[in-house]
Amino acid sequence: MALDIDDPKSGFRHCEVVLFINEEVTKNGGGPGFYLTFRSRPWKDIEDGLKSVVVDTQVPRSIKRACAWSALALGVRVAVRQREKQLRRVQQLHDQVEEHEAATWTLATDLQRLREERDEVVSELRSAKDNLKQVILERDMLQRRLVEFELSQRLLAHSRDADYPGTPPRALIIKENREALDTGFQDEQRAVSPKKAQMASLTDTLHGAEEFPASSV
CATH class of the missing domain: 1.10.287 (Helix Hairpins)
Known part of the structure; x- marks a missing residue:
């Protein structure tokens, strides 16, 4: 199984979608290797890894399709990771704004x-x-x-x-x-x-x- 249904960082909310992707990966002769190798890497590395598989004439087309499904799942994971990063950044900016407002109020009072x-x-x-x-x-x-x-x-x-x-x-x-x-x-x-x-x-x-x-x- 490439994707773990219980993984909260996978980016998928429905287990039916996860099961379908896993079935497509398995049906095409793939396994969890590609997904596990790139699950913590940025999208640039994932795309480069998929390219190396796609351009390799020695790799069967079914395996290429299996890697493509894994790359799709990894793309969703990367998107979720970026979203969480942006939310943290927004929260930091919000906290800074509150600090500035508090400082402004203090200066106005003084x-x-x-x-x-x-x-x-x-x-x-x-x-x-x-x-x-x-x-x-x-x-x-x-x-x-x-x-x-x-x-x-x-x-x-x-x-x-x-x-x-x-x-x-x-x-x-x-x-x-x-x-x-x-x-x-x-x-x-x-x-x-x-x-x-x-x-x-x-x-x-x-x-x-x-x-x-x-x-x-």
Whole structure:
């Protein structure tokens, strides 16, 4: 018997077909030799083996027919083997597609998380900028109040000492204190200039973050 009815890799689904091929091989004087020799070989080798039998003038025609039936059965076997190989390849491609989709989803999730973190940082920087402005305004106001208070104290002291000889005129005291007030603010502005530079840098950072393009997922 050339073909085994119970062989799942033969490619045949009906035992009647297998029995018929075996009968034709046996009827023409053939045996399982040709089929067993080439059952694990590619079609190219099977066809070459059949050709060597067909062109051999010493081989009876009946044997050639028997080998042809075996080659037919081997062709079905090869087709099944190729189909299984293609199915495995399709499954591999399918798995790769799923892996790529999973990776794409992960990247999209990471991108969304980074965008949310960026927005949060921008909000914190904007809040810090507003708070810094408010602190500077309050500091300037308190400084002016302090200088004005010192001026009022000096004027009050002058009014008490006005009857004493050598006391500077009231107008001169006011002028001196106004000059001191202006000088104090100028010194403070020079001291604050590094802080202004920091605020400018903070503003640039906010602007850069707000202009960052939002990538679509």
